Every structure is written in C-alpha cells, then in structure tokens.
Amino acid sequence: MRHGLYFLFFLLWDGRLLEGSNVERQLMEDLLTNYIKVLPVETPNTSLVVSFRLILFRIIELDERNQALVTNVEVVQRWNDAHLKWNASDYGGIKQTMIPYDSIWTPDIILYNSAAMDYSNRVLTTNAIVSSTGDVTLLTAAIFRSVCDVDVSYFPFDIQNCTMRFMSWTQDETRIQMKLDHNKTIELKTYIEDEEFTLESYDAKWLEVEDPCCPKPFSTVDYVIQIKRRAAFFVINYVLPMIDINVIGMTSPLSSGEKVTLGISTMLTIIFFLMSIRDVLPPSENFPLIGKFYFASICLVSMEVALAILTLFLHHLKDIRVQKMCRMLAKLSCMKEPRFRNVKGEPRENKKGKMEFTDGLPPPFLYGDKIASSRRPCWKSPVERMKKELMTGTIDTYTI
Numbered sequence: 001m002r003h004g005l006y007f008l009f010f011l012l013w014d015g016r017l018l019e020g021s022n023v024e025r026q027l028m029e030d031l032l033t034n035y036i037k038v039l040p041v042e043t044p045n046t047s048l049v050v051s052f053r054l055i056l057f058r059i060i061e062l063d064e065r066n067q068a069l070v071t072n073v074e075v076v077q078r079w080n081d082a083h084l085k086w087n088a089s090d091y092g093g094i095k096q097t098m099i100p101y102d103s104i105w106t107p108d109i110i111l112y113n114s115a116a117m118d119y120s121n122r123v124l125t126t127n128a129i130v131s132s133t134g135d136v137t138l139l140t141a142a143i144f145r146s147v148c149d150v151d152v153s154y155f156p157f158d159i160q161n162c163t164m165r166f167m168s169w170t171q172d173e174t175r176i177q178m179k180l181d182h183n184k185t186i187e188l189k190t191y192i193e194d195e196e197f198t199l200e201s202y203d204a205k206w207l208e209v210e211d212p213c214c215p216k217p218f219s220t221v222d223y224v225i226q227i228k229r230r231a232a233f234f235v236i237n238y239v240l241p242m243i244d245i246n247v248i249g250m251t252s253p254l255s256s257g258e259k260v261t262l263g264i265s266t267m268l269t270i271i272f273f274l275m276s277i278r279d280v281l282p283p284s285e286n287f288p289l290i291g292k293f294y295f296a297s298i299c300l301v302s303m304e305v306a307l308a309i310l311t312l313f314l315h316h317l318k319d320i321r322v323q324k325m326c327r328m329l330a331k332l333s334c335m336k337e338p339r340f341r342n343v344k345g346e347p348r349e350n351k352k353g354k355m356e357f358t359d360g361l362p363p364p365f366l367y368g369d370k371i372a373s374s375r376r377p378c379w380k381s382p383v384e385r386m387k388k389e390l391m392t393g394t395i396d397t398y399t400i
C-alpha cells in the first residue's frame with residue numbers, strides 16, 4: 001500500500017501523468033488570452049464562409065392544430081478562425097482540441113421560422129472542436145419547433161412540406177456567407193423512422209433572403225422536409241367502420257321496421273367520428289378529404305331515412321293516391337310505369353269454380369291476408385280494399 005502511494009507520488013512528481021493536460025492547458029491559454037470575440041475575417045469587406053449541415057434524427061411530431069413541426073436534429077457549422085491556429089509540433093503534436101463554445105466567436109445562425117417561446121432551452125451546445133489549422137466545428141443538438149404551413153385538404157392521405165430556414169440573425173451576406181454542406185446519405189444516417197409519417201424527401205437549398213430590418217440580403221439555407229402521413233391508422237379506425245355502418249344501414253330491409261332508427265344512430269355515429277377527427281385538424285378553410293367523406297355519408301343516410309319515411313307513408317296510405325304517387329315516382333326516376341289493375345268488386349267464382357277478379361285473373365295467394373304482393377314493381381303493400389269515398393263513380397275499385 002505504502003509502496004503504491006510512493007509510486008503514485010513519484011509519477012506525479014515526474015510530471016509524466018500531467019504532461020498531456022499541461023500542454024493542452026498551455027495551448028488553451030495561448031489561444032484564449034487576448035482572444036477577442038469578433039468575426040474572424042482579415043479585412044472588413046470580406047465575409048466569413050460558414051458551412052452548414054442539418055442532421056435529422058427524428059420527427060417528433062407534426063402539430064397540425066398549431067401548424068408546427070417538432071424535430072430532433074443536430075446542426076453542424078464549420079468555419080475558419082485565423083486566431084485559433086497553432087503549430088502542432090510546438091504543443092506535443094496536438095492537432096485538435098475542444099474549447100467551450102462561449103469562449104470563442106460563434107456565428108449567430110438560428111432557426112428563422114421557429115415557433116417556440118423557449119428557443120434557447122431547445123438548443124444545446126457544449127464545446128467547439130478546433131483544429132490546428134484554425135478550422136472550427138460547432139455541433140448543436142436541438143429540438144426545433146418550426147412553423148410549417150400544414151395543408152390538410154387531403155387528410156389523411158396528405159403530404160406535408162415543412163421548411164426549416166436557417167440564417168444569421170444580425171450579420172448579412174457581406175459578413176457571413178452560408179455554404180450548404182448537404183449530403184443526404186450522411187444527414188439521414190441516424191434517422192429513426194416515425195410511426196405516423198414516412199419521410200418522402202429531405203432537400204436543402206441555398207438562397208438570399210431580404211429581411212425588412214436591413215438593406216442587404218441575408219445568406220440563407222432552407223431545409224425542406226417532405227413527410228407523408230401513414231394513412232392505415234385512419235383508414236382502419238375512421239373510414240372502414242364508417243363504410244361498414246353505411247352498408248348495413250343501406251341494405252337493412254325496410255320491413256325490419258328499424259331502418260329509420262338505424263339511420264338516426266348512423267348519423268349520430270358519424271357526428272361522433274367527426275368530433276374526434278376535429279381535435280387533430282386545424283380549423284382551416286380547406287375541408288379535409290375525410291370530412292368530405294363524412295359529409296357524403298351524412299347526406300346518404302339522411303336520404304335513406306327520408307326515403308324510408310316516404311315508403312312507410314305510402315305503405316300505410318293504401319288507396320288510390322298510392323297509384324298516383326307510384327306513377328309520379330316512376331316518372332321521376334325514369335322507370336317503367338307500374339301496371340295497375342282496376343277490378344270491380346271482390347273476386348268471384350267463375351264457371352270452372354275458381355276464384356277470379358273481373359279481369360279474369362285469380363286473386364293472389366293468401367288474398368285478404370296481410371302479405372306482400374310481388375307483382376307490383378313499385379312498392380309492396382298488402383292487398384286491401386280501398387276506401388269508397390276516394391273512388392270515382394260507383395265502381396268498386398281494387399288495387400292489387
């Protein structure tokens with residue numbers, strides 16, 4: 001134990017353990033004493049070139065209601081600072097060192113279309129990597145919340161273009177020239193697929209943007225993230241059940257006596273579905289596709305209910321007006337006019353002993369019972385005697 005302590009003491013005394021950090025400390029001291037945080041350019045009329053790259057880690061969410069895209073990214077900025085050069089052989093061959101980012105000059109390039117109140121809390125920068133040639137690399141991890149013009153017209157089959165604009169907050173193009181360092185392969189290497197969206201494209205472009213503040217334009221980099229919604233969730237949960245309910249409502253027979261009730265409950269269901277979708281969508285003028293679908297469903301169901309009520313009304317009318325209504329409906333729907341038979345009186349026995357009406361046709365099976373006759377193409381109602389007061393003349397007319 002004691003020998004161990006002696007040994008450690010000897011090592012420290014010898015200075016071999018401290019050598020590395022001593023040299024680095026010396027280097028840091030030499031670099032930072034008298035360092036003034038100023039734009040590192042030789043002459044006032046040259047601009048500093050800052051190369052810019054945005055590495056996409058994840059799309060955290062697309063906030064449709066507040067029109068914002070939240071992403072987890074890493075910003076890589078590189079530039080050359082002539083005041084941070086050293087001769088590696090003077091410092092034990094150290095070619096690269098880390099300097100706390102706030103002790104040197106850094107460009108004030110920010111996300112221009114940020115939609116966050118707490119911008120500074122969302123970015124994390126620790127050290128700048130400085131090499132002996134004076135090249136500085138600044139890595140910033142960030143969770144950006146950028147303004148994105150969400151267009152939900154095709155929801156849930158929509159594709160969104162979200163732009164993230166980066167530019168210097170104060171230094172125009174004569175001071176800072178941004179250079180695009182875009183390479184999709186590198187920038188999407190660590191990208192984690194999102195569950196809600198697929199990344200359609202990831203592009204960047206360089207441009208000059210005028211700002212109302214200043215006479216000179218700003219050098220700008222735009223990253224355009226194009227994402228496509230995975231529609232399966234909405235199709236399975238919001239579209240298919242709706243189609244199902246509609247089909248059931250449409251095909252349920254009128255004679256079940258539940259058609260009107262079913263129609264009304266279907267409408268309530270649609271309204272419920274619409275309510276739950278509404279939470280997702282921004283209140284925009286563009287009516288989303290799914291809304292149109294629900295609207296069409298509501299129209300369809302309303303029509304169904306109205307027709308069911310009309311049919312029930314006709315069913316219970318059972319007199320000469322039914323014929324008129326039937327003819328009118330046939331005309332309206334361009335169908336063949338139904339053929340009605342006007343017969344006089346009850347069926348009577350003919351010469352052969354069979355029951356028949358005055359027009360020579362036999363009475364339907366189970367005549368007099370409340371059964372549906374299949375002969376009439378327009379509507380189905382039990383064969384019953386019509387009321388006398390509606391008839392013209394004195395002829396007893398039956399509708400079969």
Ligand SMILES: *[C@@H]1O[C@H](CO)[C@@H](O)[C@H](O)[C@H]1NC(C)=O
Nearest residue numbers: 041042043044045046047174
């Ligand atoms: C600015 O640049 C011009 C050439 O483009 C040069 O002639 C002039 O001397 C420069 N001015 C200064 C102050 O360096």
Ligand SMILES: *[C@@H]1O[C@H](CO)[C@@H](O)[C@H](O)[C@H]1NC(C)=O
Nearest residue numbers: 085086087088089090091132
């Ligand atoms: C670096 O320093 C070494 C010795 O101190 C010298 O020989 C060499 O020329 C220097 N290199 C530069 C680029 O100044």
Ligand SMILES: *[C@@H]1O[C@H](CO)[C@@H](O)[C@H](O)[C@H]1NC(C)=O
Nearest residue numbers: 151159160161201203224226
């Ligand atoms: C999105 O951007 C692509 C090109 O990057 C363009 O073709 C498309 O029209 C844009 N879509 C919208 C909705 O702006």
Ligand SMILES: *[C@@H]1O[C@H](CO)[C@@H](O)[C@H](O)[C@H]1NC(C)=O
Nearest residue numbers: 181182183184185186187189
């Ligand atoms: C992007 O980076 C990859 C991997 O480093 C490289 O193979 C490719 O050539 C680069 N593409 C461009 C356009 O620079």
